[in-house]
Amino acid sequence: MPNIAVIGLGRFGLALSKHLGTSGAHVIAIDRNRQNVESIKEDVQVAVKLDSTDEIALKSQGVDKVDACVIAIGENFEAALLTTVIVKKLGVPKIICRAQTEFHAEIFRQIGADEVIQPETQAGEQLAHNLANPHVEDLISLAEGYTVVELISPKIFHNQTVAELALRSKYNVNLVAIKKKTMVKENNETVEKQTIISVPSPDDMIHDGDIMVLVGSDDALSKLPKE
Numbered sequence: 001m002p003n004i005a006v007i008g009l010g011r012f013g014l015a016l017s018k019h020l021g022t023s024g025a026h027v028i029a030i031d032r033n034r035q036n037v038e039s040i041k042e043d044v045q046v047a048v049k050l051d052s053t054d055e056i057a058l059k060s061q062g063v064d065k066v067d068a069c070v071i072a073i074g075e076n077f078e079a080a081l082l083t084t085v086i087v088k089k090l091g092v093p094k095i096i097c098r099a100q101t102e103f104h105a106e107i108f109r110q111i112g113a114d115e116v117i118q119p120e121t122q123a124g125e126q127l128a129h130n131l132a133n134p135h136v137e138d139l140i141s142l143a144e145g146y147t148v149v150e151l152i153s154p155k156i157f158h159n160q161t162v163a164e165l166a167l168r169s170k171y172n173v174n175l176v177a178i179k180k181k182t183m184v185k186e187n188n189e190t191v192e193k194q195t196i197i198s199v200p201s202p203d204d205m206i207h208d209g210d211i212m213v214l215v216g217s218d219d220a221l222s223k224l225p226k227e
Contacts, residue, residue: 002020002025003067004066005061005068005070006030008074010072016070016072017040018043020044021045022177022213023176023177023213023215024199024215025148025176028045028063029044030063031049037049053082055089069094069095069096081107084097084113088112096116101118146217148176149221151213153206153209153210161205162202162206163203171224172217174214174216176213177213178197178200178210180209181194
């Protein structure tokens with residue numbers, strides 16, 4: 001299970017943290033603004049208010065031990081740069097920075113970012129991907145070549161257990177969650193609800209309509225059955 005720090009909880013950072021949390025990743029969400037921290041604390045394992053330019057504070061929250069760190073500070077470019085330098089010094093293996101301009105993106109690369117994202121540009125690219133791949137509900141890039149994808153369960157997977165699918169050995173991907181639709185009674189009405197199995201067991205069954213949250217390399221994910 002990936003261990004990921006997200007620094008900067010604006011709209012992008014909040015959405016990313018929540019998505020990662022519901023997808024099964026262990027998330028450390030960090031921001032200077034207490035209100036932003038409070039708004040995400042129910043969706044992630046750790047949500048903390050601190051100054052990300054304080055190396056000791058970051059280390060105290062285990063940022064030096066994460067698999068990847070996303071620096072999503074949008075407004076304060078100087079703070080984002082300094083945070084990147086500190087996270088690099090801490091030895092984080094994958095550093096992903098959010099940039100508002102191509103000029104900022106180039107500076108992040110020069111100081112050690114492994115990947116730079118520009119959400120506005122990439123939103124268009126993701127829309128194009130979704131239109132071209134209707135079997136994919138959603139996807140998010142964690143680092144270069146490494147993605148979390150929400151896949152509508154292919155027909156070939158239906159009525160098989162997690163153990164029978166053997167996704168790790170057959171496809172080299174990890175199943176981190178299953179989203180299931182269930183019908184429940186509320187106020188004398190039958191309504192559709194979504195339940196999440198966050199740690200699927202070998203005996204959990206995949207059914208028609210389930211959404212499988214999978215983590216793997218882009219190459220491995222591309223080889224999964226489409227229908």
